[in-house]
Amino acid sequence: MNTAMLSAAPAMPRGRIIGAYLQEARSECLRYMRAPGFMLPIMLFPGIFYLLFGVLMAKSNGADATRYLLASYGVFGVMSPGLFGFGVSLALERDGGLLTFKRALPMPPGAYLLGKMLMAMAAAGVVILLLLTMALTLGHVSLSLTQAGALLLTGVFGVLPFCALGMYVGTLIKGQGAPGMLQLVYLPMSFMSGLWFPLPMLPKVLQQIAPVWPSYHLDMLALAAVGMNKGSLLGHALVLVGLAAAFLLMAARRLRRHG
Amino acid sequence: MPHSIDPVARLGGAVKRYGQLVALDGAQLQLQRGELLALLGPNGAGKSTAIGLLLGLIRADAGSVELFGQDPQRIEARRRIGVMLQNAELPPTLRVGELLRLTASYYPAPRALAESAELAGVTDLLGRPYAKLSGGQQRRVQFALALCGRPELLFLDEPTVGMDIEARQKLWATIRQLIAEGCSVLLTTHYLEEAEALADRVCVMSRGRMIHEGTVDQLRARVALKRIRCLSALPLDTVCGWPEVNEVRRENERLHITATEAEAVVRRLLAADPHLRELEVQRAGLAEAFTELTRDADEAADTHQREAA
Numbered sequence: 177m178n179t180a181m182l183s184a185a186p187a188m189p190r191g192r193i194i195g196a197y198l199q200e201a202r203s204e205c206l207r208y209m210r211a212p213g214f215m216l217p218i219m220l221f222p223g224i225f226y227l228l229f230g231v232l233m234a235k236s237n238g239a240d241a242t243r244y245l246l247a248s249y250g251v252f253g254v255m256s257p258g259l260f261g262f263g264v265s266l267a268l269e270r271d272g273g274l275l276t277f278k279r280a281l282p283m284p285p286g287a288y289l290l291g292k293m294l295m296a297m298a299a300a301g302v303v304i305l306l307l308l309t310m311a312l313t314l315g316h317v318s319l320s321l322t323q324a325g326a327l328l329l330t331g332v333f334g335v336l337p338f339c340a341l342g343m344y345v346g347t348l349i350k351g352q353g354a355p356g357m358l359q360l361v362y363l364p365m366s367f368m369s370g371l372w373f374p375l376p377m378l379p380k381v382l383q384q385i386a387p388v389w390p391s392y393h394l395d396m397l398a399l400a401a402v403g404m405n406k407g408s409l410l411g412h413a414l415v416l417v418g419l420a421a422a423f424l425l426m427a428a429r430r431l432r433r434h435g
Numbered sequence: 436m437p438h439s440i441d442p443v444a445r446l447g448g449a450v451k452r453y454g455q456l457v458a459l460d461g462a463q464l465q466l467q468r469g470e471l472l473a474l475l476g477p478n479g480a481g482k483s484t485a486i487g488l489l490l491g492l493i494r495a496d497a498g499s500v501e502l503f504g505q506d507p508q509r510i511e512a513r514r515r516i517g518v519m520l521q522n523a524e525l526p527p528t529l530r531v532g533e534l535l536r537l538t539a540s541y542y543p544a545p546r547a548l549a550e551s552a553e554l555a556g557v558t559d560l561l562g563r564p565y566a567k568l569s570g571g572q573q574r575r576v577q578f579a580l581a582l583c584g585r586p587e588l589l590f591l592d593e594p595t596v597g598m599d600i601e602a603r604q605k606l607w608a609t610i611r612q613l614i615a616e617g618c619s620v621l622l623t624t625h626y627l628e629e630a631e632a633l634a635d636r637v638c639v640m641s642r643g644r645m646i647h648e649g650t651v652d653q654l655r656a657r658v659a660l661k662r663i664r665c666l667s668a669l670p671l672d673t674v675c676g677w678p679e680v681n682e683v684r685r686e687n688e689r690l691h692i693t694a695t696e697a698e699a700v701v702r703r704l705l706a707a708d709p710h711l712r713e714l715e716v717q718r719a720g721l722a723e724a725f726t727e728l729t730r731d732a733d734e735a736a737d738t739h740q741r742e743a744a
Contacts, residue, residue: 188514188543199540203529210528210564272524280490280520282513282541282584 197287204291205298208261218260218299219306222253225372226307231315240404242315244374247327247398250307251391252371254331257299258338259345259358262292266346267354289343296339297332304331319402326401334394337416340423341390347430365389390419441504442466443588443619444489448498451484451643458484460643461498466588471610471620473630476640477729482623483521485640486590489621490518502588514543517586519577521593527566531557531576534565535583542584554612555579556605570597578606588619595629607632627725639725641732655718660727661697662717665690667708677703689713 208214230245269275278288308324311317319327342358349357366372368382369392375383386392393412399405446464450457459481466472474482487493488500491507505512525534532548539545552558555578560568568576574597581589591610595603610620610633624630630637630651637654639647647654660681666688674683674692679700682693694700697716704711 186514186543192540192543196540199537203526203533203537206533207526207528269524273520273522274524274526276492277518277520277523277525279492280513280516280518280590281538282510282516284541285510 193284196284197290200283200287200291201294204295208265208295208299214261215299218253218256219303221256222249222303223306223310225249225252226310227314229372231310234315239315239317242311243317243319243402244399244404246307246311246315246317247402247404248371248374248395250304250327250331251334251395251398252366253303253307254300254335254394255338255362255366255391257296257303258335259342259362260355261296261299261342262339263342263344263346263358264354265292266343267349267351270346271351293336293339296335300331300335301328304328317402323402327398330394330398330401334397334416337390337394337420337423340420340427344423344427344430347427365391369395371395387415390416442501443468443503444621445501446485446488446498447501449485449488449495449500450497451481451488451493452496457643459488459495462640462643463645464638466619466621468587468619469614469617470635471614471622471633473634473637474621474623474640475627475630475637475725480640480729481643482640483592484643486592486621486623490516490590514541514584515587517581517584517589519581519589519591519594521596523577525565525573525577525580528564530562530564531568531579532561534576535561535579538580539583542586545584546582548583551579551583554582554609556602556609571599571602574598575602575606578609582609582613586618588621589613591620591622593624594622595624595626603629639728641729644732646732647728654725654728660693660695663690663692663694663697663700663704663715664717665704665714666712667704668710669704669708673707674704679703 226245226249230242230249234241234245266275275288304327308319308327312319312324341361345358345361346354368378369375369386369389370378371391375386393415396405396407396412397409397416400407400409442465444464444466446462448461448463449459450461451459462481462485464472464474464485474485476482484493488495489502489507491502491509491513494508500507502512503515507513529537531552535548535551539548539551545551546554548561549558552561555575557572557575557579560572560576565573565576574594578591578594581591589610595606598606607629610622614620620633622630622633634651636649637647637651638645639654667690668688669690671683671685671690674680674690677700679694679696680692681695684691692700701714701716704714
């Protein structure tokens with residue numbers, strides 16, 4: 177009986193499966209690029225912060241401050257599409273029934289998360305490009321093409337651990353509670369890992385616990401990209417990969433159990 | 436052919452518990468090819484749980500759940516179904532055409548976009564963002580998404596809530612057309628006239644079990660009650676004393692009598708009250724039958740709480 181029923185089903189050609197992944201990613205990008213409530217805060221906060229503290233007020237401290245803060249505010253800007261784009265949208269869509277609907281449909285496995293991930297990476301890329309433009313024109317920072325490219329790549333891939341963190345928080349909280357909760361993660365973590373003011377300016381205790389925060393490690397990579405951190409990068413990269421994997425696993429487990 | 440009678444969807448003694456609460460208690464259900472089965476029942480009867488199991492959204496604690504002879508959590512089985520859920524907030528900034536294209540991309544041999552739009556009556560909405568549509572229009576778009584993959588089995592959960600009469604008629608016509616093409620439909624609805632208009636079979640659920648399954652006529656016949664209404668001054672006690680009468684009440688001047696043998700009661704009424712006017716006799720509709728059935732089931736379940744109704 178099973179074979180008879182199975183043979184009646186049309187097979188899904190590989191091309192169409194790939195097409196489904198692409199459609200999902202395209203839709204996910206389109207819907208957020210069209211939502212000003214999502215894109216504007218992501219662009220404006222790091223943009224305005226960098227303009228005030230990195231470009232205008234840092235003039236007296238020389239071009240190095242502008243260069244240093246390009247990396248820090250870049251990391252600050254990259255975190256939010258990960259945390260909010262992933263975490264908040266997941267929390268809202270679990271609440272609104274969209275996730276249930278998608279699970280009932282024959283959507284290829286992972287297409288939903290992959291689509292969101294690409295959207296967050298694209299948004300992170302846009303933020304970095306915005307800050308780079310400000311640094312090169314208004315801030316008169318001189319960067320080689322390799323340095324600019326390295327910073328862009330750091331941003332585009334550096335968003336992933338924050339996607340995983342946002343996803344985990346999104347599985348813990350349903351609906352409208354998620355944005356507030358994520359702000360409580362986002363803002364203190366940014367401050368304590370030296371994204372707003374350089375770490376050496378912060379109290380000793382905060383300097384010592386900074387390596388606890390994933391944003392600290394991404395900041396180290398971003399500083400290296402703009403040529404301001406000559407230390408070893410492997411440790412920082414491994415910490416980020418490990419955190420991403422850990423949060424992803426915890427989130428996947430919760431999604432499977434609770435939906 | 437033996438496989439022609441294999442059901443496209445089947446629940447075999449499915450049990451689902453949420454903590455102490457037993458949402459499904461050995462539910463049985465079979466849906467054949469080209470058939471529309473309406474799943475009816477009061478809120479909390481287990482309809483959503485039954486559908487959740489068949490869609491692979493939740494797993495049964497015991498019993499079997501099959502979609503085309505397979506586990507519903509297998510994507511191959513779900514590629515043959517279309518789904519319209521009760522509440523799914525679709526991405527507000529996406530246009531209707533984009534939503535259709537996205538959903539169709541999940542299926543091996545979907546309908547052309549124009550065909551899906553035509554069938555669901557959303558051709559004029561294709562360029563509009565989803566959030567800008569009225570509730571009824573959004574429902575129609577969700578219906579278009581359900582049928583766009585050329586499914587062999589459609590799950591329609593309260594499909595016409597929020598639709599005006601014209602849109603509802605149009606949706607019913609499309610559902611009939613799809614069934615004629617060999618598509619099966621599992622429908623849940625609160626509108627009994629919807630089940631009456633569409634269903635080959637009706638399955639009534641109460642407290643996690645199927646308490647009745649059969650054609651709409653069988654369901655009606657199972658509750659062989661008739662409604663009698665008339666303007667009469669007869670005292671309630673007199674009418675109540677007649678053996679054929681189940682229930683009687685008075686609203687203003689009008690007597691409302693429920694009886695199994697209407698003819699006998701009408702004869703008594705006419706004999707007892709020569710001034711009786713505006714006599715009406717009606718067969719009980721699906722609504723009465725349904726109320727009666729679920730009430731019986733409830734009373735059987737907790738006789739101690741029974742009220743003298």
